Each structure stands twice: as C-alpha cells, then as structure tokens.
Amino acid sequence: MDDSTPTLPVWAEGLHGKVALVTGAGKGLGRACALALSAAGAKVIGVARSSEDLAVLRSDASNEVVTWAMDVNTPDILEKIESLEQLDVLVNNAGTNQPQSFLDVTDDALDTMLTLNVRTAFVVAQRSARVMARRGSGSIIHMSSQMGHVGSPRRTVYCMTKHGIEGLTKAMAVELGPLGIRVNSVAPTFIDTPLTRPFFADESFREFVMDMIPLKRLGTLEEVAAAVVYLASPASAIVNGTSLKVDGGWTAH
Template structure:
C-alpha cells in the first residue's frame, strides 16, 4: 500500500467478485483503503462479514452466486459503477487421459463465461458513470502451457483474448479493460497443490525471483489498472509472475 494514496479511488464505486478469500479479498480491502466504495461479492456470508468488518464505511457485501441471473440483474440495476475486478476462477488439475468430461464445462463456465457475463452486465452502470475500468483476473498460464493444466490454460488464454477484444471495442466509450496475470499465489485454491513437495520445488524452480506472489502483489496491479494512473492503458495485461513467462 505504500505507493497508493488514500484518495486514489475517492468517489469511485468498485465491484469485486470472488471477494471472500485470497486475491479478491485483498483487492476489496485495498480499494477500500484507497477511498473506493466497494461492493464485495462472494458466496460465503461469514467471509463477507469478516471482510466488511475491516472497513464497514467503505465495503458493502453481496452474498451471491455470480453465475446466477439474480446477480447479473443486481449489477445491471446499479446507478453507476466505475470499476470491476472480475476475480473468480477454479482449476481441475489432471492429465488429458484422466480429465473428467464435466470438468471442461466447470472450468470454462466459471473462468471465462462468467467473466464475460459479469462484464457485460457491468457495462450499463459503467457507461452511466461516464466510463471506467475493468480488470479481468487471468494467469501466467495464459502465456504458457503446463502439464495437467490443459483446461486452466485454455480458459486463461481465452481471458486474454476476451480482454483484448473488449479493450478495443469499449475504448471509444472511455472504458478500459485489462488483465492481471499472477504466478502461483498462496491462496485457499493453491494451498493443497503447494503441499506437494515435488510440485512446490517445480514452481520455485520456474520463478526466477524464487518466491511466490502475495495477494497484495496482485491487488497492487489491479488497483493501478483501476485508477487514473493507468488512464492510457487498455487491452493489455500486467504479469505478476516473478519472471516465469520470460524464460
């Protein structure tokens, strides 16, 4: 937070999905500390209450399934919106021979289709606000391949294509669209993977900086892209990957 002012997002309303844990929680907290009025969306009420208690005057919470029509209707009905952090995702790790067929729909529905639908709903209140910024949560796996991650890589490559197309299409409306591409971050989703010592060694060997990203590292990039500091940045990505994809 050292580089950001408490007024960076003053008078802005920012919606963060997947805000109950991990990266989404860090984004919601940081946006609130930067002066935004945050709408934090998650499925688990206890997580949302704990988050709201951190900044009750700046965080309102929605307990919603972001794949539901009710959630999309709530977004559409907002009077105005200045920023969206499209942060939801899942992973089904398996080699292609063993990957369950239903996993294809699970991963694509959450990692790609839900981002598109949420962004489409958000466009109406963002346009009412006179413009704004959308940040799609992507991954370093949008730029490389990795064993056991065909579905995840496919979905995140799709997020990059979506981000570029949205950025170009919406630029005349004053709506910027970018993505953030983290390396492995210690979150509830990645914790079980990193408890495997062989996999953990592989990850550290692939990151030149020899450390994992923190949720705050990723939130820093998101907050920059939401802010006027990034007023000429659209249709591109920020990699928070410690150098993984440069090799």
C-alpha cells in the same frame, strides 16, 4: 489567500468517490483486492456465496463495504449489476481450477471451468460495461493468470480458459475504449495462500515452480491487489488492453 485544495499528482489521487465491484470477494485474491480498493478510498461491493466470509470482509475493511451474498453463475446478479446507478471499477475475479491430466479431464471439470471462468466472466463484464457506458468511463480488470500466456501440465482446461480471458481483454479494450472504458487483466503466478501451501508439500512440485520463477519465491495476495489498484486508478489512465503479469518472471522464459 488561496484556499483551494492543491492538485494531487495522478498517482496519488486514489479512488475516492469511485464504486468498485469485486466478484469472488470472500477469500483469497478477491478478498485482498476488495480490502485494497477500500483502503484506496473506493466504495466496494463485494460478491461471494458465503455470508460468513462477507461479514469478515466488512469488519476488516478500511471503509464501508457493501456485500452481496450471491452466486455469480445465476441470472440474479446480472440484474443487480445492471440496476446500479454508478459503477467505476469491475474486478472480475471469480474463477476456479481443477488440475487434472489432459487424458483424464472429466466432463464435469470441463463444464465447471468453462462456465465460471469464461461464460460467467463474460456476462458479468458485459453487464458491468453497460452501466459504465452510461457514464462514459470505467475500468474493467479481469483476473487472469500466468497460465493465460503459457502452457503447463495438468492445467489444459485452466490454460484454455485464461487464454480466452486474455483474448476477451484485448477485444473488449478495442471495442469499449471509444466509450471511455479501459479493460485490462492481471496475470499472477502461484500465490502464497493457505489453499496453495499444501501443494508445495510435494517437493517435486515445489522444485518445478521455483525453477520457473526467476525471483525464486511465490507472490503474495497484497502484490496482486496492488496491481489491481493501479489498473483501477487514474495512474493507469492510458493503459488499455494489456495484461499486467505479476509472475516473478515465469513467462519471461
């Protein structure tokens, strides 16, 4: 009698035995991605500044989650990443936005977004790729935005940074593909979270957003996390250098 374990189809293999690093894991999209990757069987390393948020993440996760209470803008995290023996997945999620009209963008807002959304994303991906290259495999997932594909009022700097991330995704995919490392992005539309709900109290803003989304609803955290799990998993083994738009059709206009 054959006692061998049956071979699972590629879409059902999950992420057992994989190590996934998620930045900005304390709240919102990062937290949702960390929980989803944990549920899929990965050993998750969650990074955030708030120890309290990370404690809640650990208690809510399906499996054990290792947490680093660190600021991704500091050199310490880069050294910690490079010291890892194994890293299979990076969800490069930490980012920020400060909506301002173009004529009124402050130097502080410009510098803050360029630093976190572009420079920090770059160096975190670089250090992670060095670890992956030693093992000859890996999946890097940049958290982009629909604003990485289109323009929008009061978001010139944010659009600039996310367009930069989309360019980085393509260039990394070309260069790192021969090393066995896939690089993709996920580009969400507006997501229904406690932080975004106050924006929709403005009826004109809500009308603008609903007019742009053919599905006539916001996305959910779980829908974005599902896209991340797909790109992290063997189910997307040939997907490289693309942007998975989770936008309800916004960018189809």
